[in-house]
Amino acid sequence: MKVLMFGWEFPPHISGGLGTACYGLVKGMAHHKQDLIFVVPKLWGDEDPLAEFVNASDVEIDYRERRFRDIWKNLTYLEVSSFLVPYLSPEEYHNHTERLLKDQDELESSVLANKFSFSGKYGKDLILEVSRYALVAAQIAKNKKFDLIHAHDWLSFPAGIAAKQMSGKPLIAHVHATEFDRSGQTVNQRVYDIERAGMEAADKVIAVSHLTKNTIVAKYGIPEEKVTVVHNAVLDTSIIKSKEEKKVPEKIVTFLGRITFQKGPEYFVEAANKVIKKDDNVRFVMAGSGDLLNRMILRVAELRIGTKFHFTGFLKGDDVDKMFALSDVYVMPSVSEPFGISPLEAVRHNTPVIISKQSGVAEVLQNAVKVDFWDIDAMADAIFALLHYNGISKMFKEMGREELKKLKWEHVAKKVIDIYKQTVNQ
Structure with missing residues (x-):
């Protein structure tokens, strides 16, 4: 069986957990010798050759076929901007709409060119790139031979739908996070619509946790029997013995992740x-970047704890490993975390972890302290206990190490391959 898989990023060039999860799954697939075509918007040339990679930026589209125009017409969520702009005078409104119409013509000319160069990032033209990616997917589906389509998250769902329309092959929609996880109740309607369309078009939906499955069923109206839970894993289950030495005498407590609503950074600051x-x-460390970074810096200043609180900015690669190694406690206070691989990485570095009950990883990692994200008193008490009672800290380290051995990507890949077989046989 050959699988056509659509992702948005792949290591070493990643911006978040989606790329890491895709890498783990593809690596697990390679362990089982699963035949895989992996498509990304932009390849950089230094990716681990675990599959047949396709660079969407190199794909030319043949618009002589009407099917491509039909697929483009179906991408109705592509809107450069809305003409309904409040608080403009008649003259300002006229100038605004004239400019937008010009932009629309230039956009159509660009996106419907034979070839399109993707940025491979999450920039201001993200919706445009998502839509163009769908057209490229249709062309790939026309040229390649495969048995099943697998699309990761909303960025790739339109590509999965277009490939299904072109080929008639079954589609798996893999949900790593929903718009409700990213934005709370203030969802981006366009993103929500894309997510829902992808899940409705899919023959099977994979959710990374029961928490995510419940959201898919309750918020998107997807039948429960259509959704299968397959938890994520960790790339390497071996324990890392770092020689990194602290340059400060204090204990270190770390938050590492995007500094956004979803990750609960404000609760970490208050607990600190x-x-x-x-x-x-x-000392407390907040490692990462995001739209709430400035607000967190201001709050730390208001609380007058700046001499004991540090902001590192975005970390990657060896710097992430060093940060885990230097930490005495790792905290993931996420408001809504579909899974959350970082606590497993912390366990690899022999660091005890505190995780929110509102996370998917809480379903598989039993030997961690679990608190409600909003309960800053419980979070603070847990941090204090792990820092001061060596017996408790030692217990979580030892039991976490044993638990980690069961959480391998080849086990995850085997479950996904079983879903492939079930779907194709249906």
């Missing part, structure tokens, strides 16, 4: 303030 009031011999 409570701990520092009880114990001055501790």
Whole structure:
């Protein structure tokens, strides 16, 4: 069986957990010798050759076939901007619409060119790139031979739908996060519509946790029997013995992730303030970047804990490993985390973890302290206990190491391959 898989990023060039999860799954697939065509918007040339990679930026589209125009017409969610702009005078409104119409013509000319160069990032033209990616997917589906389509998250769902329309092959929609996880209740309607269309068009939906499955069923109206839960894993289950040495005498407590609503950084700051009031011999680190970064910096300044609180910016590669190695406690206070691989990486570095009950990883990682994301008192108490009671910290380290051995990507890949077989046989 050959699988046509659509992703948005692939290591070493990634911006978040989606690329890491795709890499783990593809690596697990290679372990089982699964025949795989993996498509990404842009290849950089230094990807691990685990599959037959296709660079969407190199694909030329043959618009002589009417089917491509039909697929483009179906991408109705592509809107450069809305003409309904409030608070403009009649003259300003006229100038605004004239400019938008010009932009629309230039956009159509660009996106419907034979070849399109993707940025491979999450920029201001993301919806445009998602839509163009769908057209490229249709062309790939026309040229390649395969038995099943697998699309990861909303960025790739239109590509999966277009490939299904072109080939008639079954589609698997893999949901790593939903718009409700990213934005709470203030969802982006266009993204929600794309997610829902992808899940409705799919023959089977894979959710990374029961938490995510519940959201898919309740918020998107997808039948429960259509959704299968397959938890994520960790790339390497071996324990890392780092020689990294701390340059400060204090204990270190770390938050590592995107500094956005979804990750709950504000709860980490408030818990840090409570701990520092009880114990001055501790430093807190917030590693990452995101739209709430400036607000977190201001809040730390308001609380007057700046000398004990550090912002590193976005970390990757060896710097992430160093940060885990230097940490005495790792905290993931996510408001809504479909899964969350970072606590497993912390366990690999022999670091005890505190995770929110509102995370998918809480379903598989039993030997971690679990708190409600909003309960900053419980979070602060847990941090204090792990820093001061060596017996508790040692217990979580030892039991976490044993638990980690079961969470391998080849096990995840085997479950996904079984879903492939079931879907094709249906």
